[in-house]
Amino acid sequence: MPARPFVSGIGGVLLVVVAIALVFTVLVLHEMNSLEPAAVETTGRIEVGERIPLPSPRTVSETSVENALAQRRSVRVYSDASLSLLDVAQLLWAAQGITAPGGGRTAPSAGALYPLELYVAIGAVDELDTGVYRYWPEKHELEKVKAGDARAALAAAALNQDCVEDAAIDLVLAGVYERTTERYGDRGIQYVHLEAGHAAQNVYLQAEALELGTVVIGAFDESEVARVLGLEEQSTPLYIMPVGRRG
């Protein structure tokens, strides 16, 4: 007597349909939770005043917050390796990125007044030429504000701390006090400083997840850093954060 087929007729068709649906669901879920971020924009030479869109940040990784906290250390020695544009975008987003439709950001802000401004001196980044750039959180864009490699001048302004010159990039957190003191009076000055701390810690943890090294630099000549970056008059530099691949 011939063996009965395992499935036949309508049962077989149903099985195939269910299998296809399963594979499709797995593929969609994988795509949604992918550790691979959105495609990186390629950029050529950028003019002063020009803005470029940044690649979307990822919101999943293999590093837990607990792990990043346990591993975080100030790192002052870097290799010569360049960073990718995606690394830069991810670090900027971690510091001040928009995370809610109403404009909420990765770091808290007193009265949601957002007095921090974020600059980056680009040295060695794939697909991005040297210069000073400003991050615009609302559109997740970078605007070139000054041409040329500013790292050596920044290091000189930071009491010749080598890590500032050696890093692939230097993030600079600046604050516009008036945005906060207008509402909170002198206490607003403290609030701006506290906010810089929140943003800086975000960068530390993000650097950890990207296997990069960073350190907060508070020892620098304020007016010299402002001059090197070409900051607007009301903007005061608060922290420099060199970032590079660990040496």
Ligand SMILES: Cc1cc2nc3c(=O)[nH]c(=O)nc-3n(C[C@H](O)[C@H](O)[C@H](O)COP(=O)(O)O)c2cc1C
């Ligand atoms: C307000 C502040 C200013 C700092 N300024 C500098 C600095 O100018 N240069 C530097 O190398 N490290 C600076 N640091 C980093 C500290 O030296 C570092 O956090 C400390 O040695 C503890 O090491 P850890 O961060 O690895 O835990 C500063 C840290 C803070 C909080």
